[in-house]
Amino acid sequence: MFRQIQRAVGAWTYAPASIAAVVLILAAVFADRQNKVVAEQTLRSDVASEVSLVRAKLEGNINANIQLIRGLVATIVTEPGMGQERFVQLAENLFREQSQLRNIAAAPDLVISLMHPVRGNERALGLDYRRDEKQREAALRARDTKQLVLAGPVELRQGGQGFIGRFPVFLNRGQPNETFWGIVSAVIDVQKLYRDSGLLDDNLSVEIALTGKDALGGRGVRFFGEERITADNPVTAQVLLPSGSWQIAAIPKGGWDITPANSWLLRAIMLTGGALIVIPILMAGRLMRERQKHYRDLSNREKELRRVSQRLELALDASQIGVWEHDLGSNVLLWDDRVNEIYGKPANGELREFDDWASTVHPQDRKRATEDFEAGAASGHYSSEYRLLLPTGEVRNVRSRAIRYQEGSSAPRMIGAEWDVTADATLNRELENAKALAEIKNAELEAAQAQIEHDALHDPLTGLPNRRYLDEKFKNWGTRRVHDGAALLHVDLDRFKQINDTLGHAAGDAMLVHAAKVLQSAVRPGDFVARIGGDEFVVVCIAKASPVELASLAEFIIFRMRQPVSYHGHQCRFGVSIGIAAEDGNAFDPRRMLINADIALYRAKRMGRSRHEFFTEDLQAEIVTTKQVADEILNGLERNEFVAHYQLQFDANTLAIAGVEALARWNHPEKGLLTPDAFLSIAEDLNVVSDIDRLVLEQSLHNFDGWVKSGLPIPRISVNVSAKRLRDEELVKGLSLLEIRPGTVSFELVESIFLDETDDVVVQNVDLIKELGIDIEIDDFGTGYASIVSLLKLQPRRLKIDRQLVVPIVESHRQRKVVSSIIEIGKSLGIEVVAEGVETLRHATILNGLGCDVLQGYALSRPMDENSLADFVAKWRKRAAS
Numbered sequence: 008m009f010r011q012i013q014r015a016v017g018a019w020t021y022a023p024a025s026i027a028a029v030v031l032i033l034a035a036v037f038a039d040r041q042n043k044v045v046a047e048q049t050l051r052s053d054v055a056s057e058v059s060l061v062r063a064k065l066e067g068n069i070n071a072n073i074q075l076i077r078g079l080v081a082t083i084v085t086e087p088g089m090g091q092e093r094f095v096q097l098a099e100n101l102f103r104e105q106s107q108l109r110n111i112a113a114a115p116d117l118v119i120s121l122m123h124p125v126r127g128n129e130r131a132l133g134l135d136y137r138r139d140e141k142q143r144e145a146a147l148r149a150r151d152t153k154q155l156v157l158a159g160p161v162e163l164r165q166g167g168q169g170f171i172g173r174f175p176v177f178l179n180r181g182q183p184n185e186t187f188w189g190i191v192s193a194v195i196d197v198q199k200l201y202r203d204s205g206l207l208d209d210n211l212s213v214e215i216a217l218t219g220k221d222a223l224g225g226r227g228v229r230f231f232g233e234e235r236i237t238a239d240n241p242v243t244a245q246v247l248l249p250s251g252s253w254q255i256a257a258i259p260k261g262g263w264d265i266t267p268a269n270s271w272l273l274r275a276i277m278l279t280g281g282a283l284i285v286i287p288i289l290m291a292g293r294l295m296r297e298r299q300k301h302y303r304d305l306s307n308r309e310k311e312l313r314r315v316s317q318r319l320e321l322a323l324d325a326s327q328i329g330v331w332e333h334d335l336g337s338n339v340l341l342w343d344d345r346v347n348e349i350y351g352k353p354a355n356g357e358l359r360e361f362d363d364w365a366s367t368v369h370p371q372d373r374k375r376a377t378e379d380f381e382a383g384a385a386s387g388h389y390s391s392e393y394r395l396l397l398p399t400g401e402v403r404n405v406r407s408r409a410i411r412y413q414e415g416s417s418a419p420r421m422i423g424a425e426w427d428v429t430a431d432a433t434l435n436r437e438l439e440n441a442k443a444l445a446e447i448k449n450a451e452l453e454a455a456q457a458q459i460e461h462d463a464l465h466d467p468l469t470g471l472p473n474r475r476y477l478d479e480k481f482k483n484w485g486t487r488r489v490h491d492g493a494a495l496l497h498v499d500l501d502r503f504k505q506i507n508d509t510l511g512h513a514a515g516d517a518m519l520v521h522a523a524k525v526l527q528s529a530v531r532p533g534d535f536v537a538r539i540g541g542d543e544f545v546v547v548c549i550a551k552a553s554p555v556e557l558a559s560l561a562e563f564i565i566f567r568m569r570q571p572v573s574y575h576g577h578q579c580r581f582g583v584s585i586g587i588a589a590e591d592g593n594a595f596d597p598r599r600m601l602i603n604a605d606i607a608l609y610r611a612k613r614m615g616r617s618r619h620e621f622f623t624e625d626l627q628a629e630i631v632t633t634k635q636v637a638d639e640i641l642n643g644l645e646r647n648e649f650v651a652h653y654q655l656q657f658d659a660n661t662l663a664i665a666g667v668e669a670l671a672r673w674n675h676p677e678k679g680l681l682t683p684d685a686f687l688s689i690a691e692d693l694n695v696v697s698d699i700d701r702l703v704l705e706q707s708l709h710n711f712d713g714w715v716k717s718g719l720p721i722p723r724i725s726v727n728v729s730a731k732r733l734r735d736e737e738l739v740k741g742l743s744l745l746e747i748r749p750g751t752v753s754f755e756l757v758e759s760i761f762l763d764e765t766d767d768v769v770v771q772n773v774d775l776i777k778e779l780g781i782d783i784e785i786d787d788f789g790t791g792y793a794s795i796v797s798l799l800k801l802q803p804r805r806l807k808i809d810r811q812l813v814v815p816i817v818e819s820h821r822q823r824k825v826v827s828s829i830i831e832i833g834k835s836l837g838i839e840v841v842a843e844g845v846e847t848l849r850h851a852t853i854l855n856g857l858g859c860d861v862l863q864g865y866a867l868s869r870p871m872d873e874n875s876l877a878d879f880v881a882k883w884r885k886r887a888a889s
Contacts, residue, residue: 023288023291027284027288031277031280031284047263050259050263051242053212053259054212054213054242054257054258054259055242055244057211057212057213057257058213058215058242058243058244058255058257059244060205061204061205061206061215061255061257062244062245062246062255064203064204064205065200065204065206065246065253065255066246066247066248068106068107068200068203068204069157069170069195069200069246069248069249070249070559071104071105071106071555072106072107072108072172072193072195073155073157073172073193073249074555074558074559075101075104075106075108075193076101076111076172076174076191076193077174078101079097079098079101079111079191080174080176080191082097083113083176083188083191084176084177084178084180084188087115087176087178087188089121090121091120091121091122094113094121094122094123095123098111098123099123102123102124107195107196107199107200107203108193108194108195108196109167109169109194109195109196109199110122110123110124110127110128110131110165110193110194111123111191111192111193111194112128112131112191112192112194113189113190113191113192114134114136114146114189114190114191114192115188115189116188116189117135117136117137117146117150117189117190118133118134118135118136118189119131119132119133119134119135119136119192120132120133127165127166128165129165130164130165131163131164131165134164136190141161141162142158142161142171145158145171145173145221146173146190149173149174149175149190150175150187150190152175153175153177153180154175154250155172155173155174155175155249155250156172156173156250157170157171157172157173157221157222157248157249157250157251158170158171158172158173158221158222159171159195159197159220159221160197160220160230163194167196167197168197168198169194169195169196169197170194170195170197170200171192171193171194171195172192172193172195172249173190173191173192174190174191174192174193175187175190176188176189176190176191179684180614180615181614181615182684182688183683183684183687183787184684185811201231206231211260212259212260213257213258213259213260214232214233214236214257214258214259214260215231215232215236215255215256215257216229216231216232216233216234216236216237216241216255216256216257217229217230217231217232217246217253217254217255217256218230218237218253218254218255218256219246219251219252219253219254221251222248222250222251222252222253223251224245224251224252224253224254225243225245225254227253227254232256236256236257236258237256239258239262239263240258240263241256241257241258242256242257242258243255243256243257301417301418304417305334305337305417305418308414308417312332312341327345327426327427328345328424328425328426329342329343329344329345329346329347329348329349329424329425329426330343330345330346330422330423330424330425331343331346331409331422331423331424331425332420332421332422332423333361333409333420333421333423334418334420335384335411335418335419335420335421336417336418336419337418338360338361339358339359339360340358340359340360340361340363340364341358341359342359346425349395349403349405349425349426349427350363350364350367350395350397351367351395351397351398351399351401352367365377367395367396367397368393368394368395368396369393369394369395369396369402370396371394372393372394375393376391376393379391379393380421383409383411383421384411384419384421387410387411388409388410388411389407389408389409389410389411389421389423390407390408390409391406391407392404392405392406392407392428392432393405393407394432402429403427403429404427404428404429404431404432404433405425405426405427405428406425406426406428407423407424407425408423408424408425409421409422409423409424410422410423463475464476464479466523466537466538468516468519468520468538469519469520469522469523469538470523471523471527471536471537471538471544472535472536472537472538473537473538473539474537474539474540476537477535477537477539477545477547480535480547480597481597481598481601484547484549484597492551492552492589492590492591493547493548493549493589493590493597493600494547494548494552494557494587494588494589494590494600495545495546495547495548495587495588495589495597495600495601495603495604496545496546496547496548496557496560496561496564496585496586496587496604496619497543497544497545497585497586497587497588497601497604497605497607497608498522498526498543498544498545498546498564498583498584498585499542499543499544499583499584499585499586499608499612500518500519500522500542500543500568500581500582500583501581501582501583501584501612501616501617502580502581502582503515503518503519503541503542503581506518506579506581510574510575510577510579514574514575514577514579517572517574517579518572518574518579518581519538519542521572522542522544522568522583523536523538523544525564525567525568526544526546526564529560529563529564529567530546530548530560531548531550533548533549533550534546534547534548534549534550535547535549545601545604546560547597548560552589554589554621557587557589557621558587558619558621561585561587561619562619564583564585565582565583565585565617565618565619568581568582568583569582569617582616582617583617584608584611584612584616584617584618584619585608585611585618585619585620586603586604586605586606586607586608586609586610586611586619586620586622587604587607587619587620587621587622588600588601588603588604588606588607588621588622589621589622603622603627604622606622606626606627606630607619607620607621607622607626608620609630610626610629610630613688613692633689636686636689637689637692637693639675640673640686640689640690640693640695641693641695643673643675644695644698644699644702647702648673648674648675648676649671649672649673649674649699649702649703650671650672650673650674650703650706650872651669651670651671651672651702651703651706651707651710651873652669652670652671652672652870652871652872653667653668653669653670653707653710653724653870653871653872653873653876654667654668654670654863654868654869654870654871655667655863655867655868655876655879655880656668656725656841656861656862656863657861657862657863657867657868658860658861658862659842659851659854659855659859659860659861659862660855662862662867662887663720663887664720664721664722664880664883665722665723665860665861666721666722666723666724666725666753666861667721667723667724667725667876668724668725668726668755668863669703669704669706669707669724669725669726669727670682670683670703670727670870671683671687671699671700671703671727672870673685673686691729691731694731696729696731696732697729697731697732697735700726700727700728700729700732701732701741703726703727704726704745705745707724707726708724708745708747708752710873711724711751711752713873714876714877714880717877719877719880719881720880720884721880722751723750723751723752723753723782724751724752724753725752725753725754725755725784726752726753726754726755727754727755727786728754728755728756730756730757730769733756733768733769733772733773734768734769734772735772736768736772738772738776739772739775739776739779742776742779742781743779747779747780747781748780749779749780749781750780750782751780752780752781752782753781753782753783753784753804753805754776754781754782754783754784755784755785755786755807756773756783756784756785756786757785757786757787773801782803782804782805783801783802783803783804784803784804784805784806784807784841785798785801785803785805785806785807786807787807787809788806788807788808788809788829795832798832798836798838799836803838804838804839805838805839805840805841805860805861806829806833806838806839806840806841807840807841807842807843807863808826808829808830808840808841808842808843808859809843809844810843810844810864811844812825812826812829812844813826813842813843813844813845813850813854813864814844814846814850816850816853816854817847817849817850817853823853823857826842826854826857826859827857827858830857830858830859831858834858839860839861840858840859840860840861841859841860841861841862841863842854842859842861842862842863842864843863843864844863844864845862845863845864845865845866845867846864846865846866847866848866850862850864850866851866851867
């Protein structure tokens with residue numbers, strides 16, 4: 008029977024080893040599989056790094072080429088009549104820069120007549136984009152969208168392949184007299200771009216494919232690399248282009264199925280580790296038998312220890328010191344009555360467990376006390392002081408000392424003494440608390456002072472440095488010399504007021520915080536960003552930055568700011584205008600740079616916003632000239648130099664006089680008679696357009712009364728009214744005093760005023776104006792944002808088709824369809840349609856055939872003063888009567 012028990016115990020000792028072996032085998036299989044997964048992930052990460060480098064080179068090379076051509080486009084805008092010699096001079100400067108440009112061509116009126124270099128590209132000269140089936144669509148799309156169009160790769164007429172960037176060129180862009188000049192095309196050499204961007208590098212560890220011909224992104228056609236690359240679970244990334252994107256895909260050479268180099272090493276480690284685990288378990292089984300024997304020996308020794316402890320307790324009663332013994336092998340504790348009293352335990356002589364001690368130690372001291380004990384047990388000398396939390400809630404401080412003791416091969420023990428030091432600890436705590444309180448007061452004072460200084464120098468909303476901080480920086484930088492140059496960007500948010508007005512100041516604050524984060528993430532680590540006003544920010548670049556880098560930084564900020572920002576379910580959109588001023592190498596004058604950047608910012612806003620402009624000497628001269636013209640405008644208003652001229656309107660069927668439009672003219676004492684394009688934009692900045700409108704209206708009403716009294720057949724007069732004046736709450740009150748006869752006066756309003764979300768003051772004023780018997784006309788229809796909804800809401804009497812749409816109808820069948828559609832919309836809504844820009848009788852015939860009601864243009868009459876108009880109408884009547 009005894010042997011059977013021995014065999015059962017022996018079998019039980021091997022069971023853990025068997026279980027451990029099975030677990031280790033499963034773990035080895037799992038580890039081997041995970042090793043392959045990790046290896047593939049590492050490989051994909053390496054491929055992604057290679058792709059990111061190639062993508063960055065592609066984007067950098069494309070954008071660098073585009074930026075070079077933008078400078079040439081800007082020069083053509085200022086010199087629209089340049090010839091081949093001047094064009095070659097400018098283009099040669101671009102080819103001196105490191106680029107992938109193959110040739111540059113300019114096509115005034117969509118016919119290539121300027122080329123550099125000419126040699127090798129002779130076949131492209133004389134190419135008419137409108138007649139070339141392969142290039143017509145991209146060229147016309149660039150013209151119609153007014154945006155850069157990047158196409159390619161394409162087969163070039165002069166041979167080879169290239170990416171073609173087509174830049175539309177408009178003169179007086181953003182002005183009423185905006186004119187399309189033509190197209191500037193830049194051919195980027197395909198192979199050179201691939202080579203410079205690293206695609207043809209033999210040392211590449213990856214295979215690459217590019218998708219998105221004509222910048223159509225992932226939905227486009229693959230134009231580089233093999234199809235198998237895109238089908239083999241590649242790493243992908245977007246190559247962002249000025250007008251679209253490409254998708255780049257890459258796989259490692261040799262594919263993804265690669266055996267990790269450390270597979271056999273890992274398997275060997277798992278085998279060795281398994282042996283190191285299983286063998287000790289087998290040995291532990293044998294040691295279990297020996298342990299039973301040790302327990303018997305320990306029982307005998309404990310009996311002897313009790314006898315010794317009884318004698319020791321007698322000696323320690325008077326000292327109030329408790330004695331304890333801790334068996335490090337079994338974690339069994341032996342406490343005398345004094346220790347039990349200190350720990351709030353009953354003095355029943357029971358053996359204690361380690362948890363009896365640890366659970367009584369104060370939770371805040373438990374970890375430290377345990378570490379002290381473990382360190383003392385390891386070194387042989389233990390000393391610690393800690394708190395006890397008794398079941399009654401009482402807290403005691405105790406001090407404990409012990410040494411390690413071991414008899415032969417038995418488990419080591421800690422023999423120690425412990426006594427209550429609560430009174431001493433209480434006194435020490437009171438002293439420490441007094442000292443800590445004094446230190447806290449000092450720290451609070453220092454923190455408050457630091458916070459006050461920080462708040463004084465930082466914007467509380469965005470956390471950015473404020474104008475005061477910037478001024479202090481200016482003082483420090485004022486005497487500094489910067490050998491590499493410095494630059495300052497003045498950033499102003501566009502459309503910020505609309506967000507504030509429509510969604511409230513909380514939304515505006517959220518947009519300002521977003522703008523601050525965009526700026527901080529866009530600039531370099533050494534650059535300085537500050538908020539200096541309501542929606543104005545400044546970026547100061549002390550480190551070296553070239554004009555190209557500054558322009559790239561500005562464009563990146565503009566791009567990031569254009570992205571919609573979600574606020575409480577609303578998609579808020581706004582942009583930024585940026586003025587840039589830079590200085591090279593001499594004494595750094597930051598205040599002068601801030602003024603110059605502000606001038607450049609003013610120019611950017613006048614050029615249409617959401618753009619950047621550099622400060623130049625020419626720009627400063629232009630500002631001086633603008634200031635001079637502004638002063639002359641104010642003086643002209645005081646001297647009544649602004650007068651009304653008139654252009655007649657005719658019935659499209661009978662050519663009878665249907666009305667007259669009043670036009671503002673400036674009778675300049677030195678420059679003669681000036682049209683609005685010479686002064687209107689500056690007048691808008693001065694906020695005096697409403698004054699000019701009022702003067703023209705008063706003169707027009709006076710002259711109209713004179714024509715009526717003299718019997719001239721002029722049924723009505725149309726007068727332009729600015730958006731600013733429409734928002735004047737006193738407008739209707741002033742009009743009611745003029746006693747305007749119903750049906751004799753029309754107000755022409757540009758269609759951009761009538762968005763579907765017009766402000767309440769404009770809507771109310773328009774309704775009251777109509778109640779006064781004044782008709783409402785929409786001017787320049789077709790070039791702004793008026794919708795069918797806004798037409799139904801406004802219910803105008805007439806709409807006037809802009810001359811930019813009317814002039815091309817003689818030559819363009821497509822343009823004729825656009826005009827015909829506008830006329831049909833007007834007819835269907837019961838709105839009379841007026842066409843301006845009737846420059847030939849052919850225009851008049853076509854418009855009459857399309858159903859237009861009223862005609863206006865140079866073919867019928869030019870703008871005249873009141874006397875010339877009276878003479879013209881008299882002669883017209885005689886001619887009609889005969």
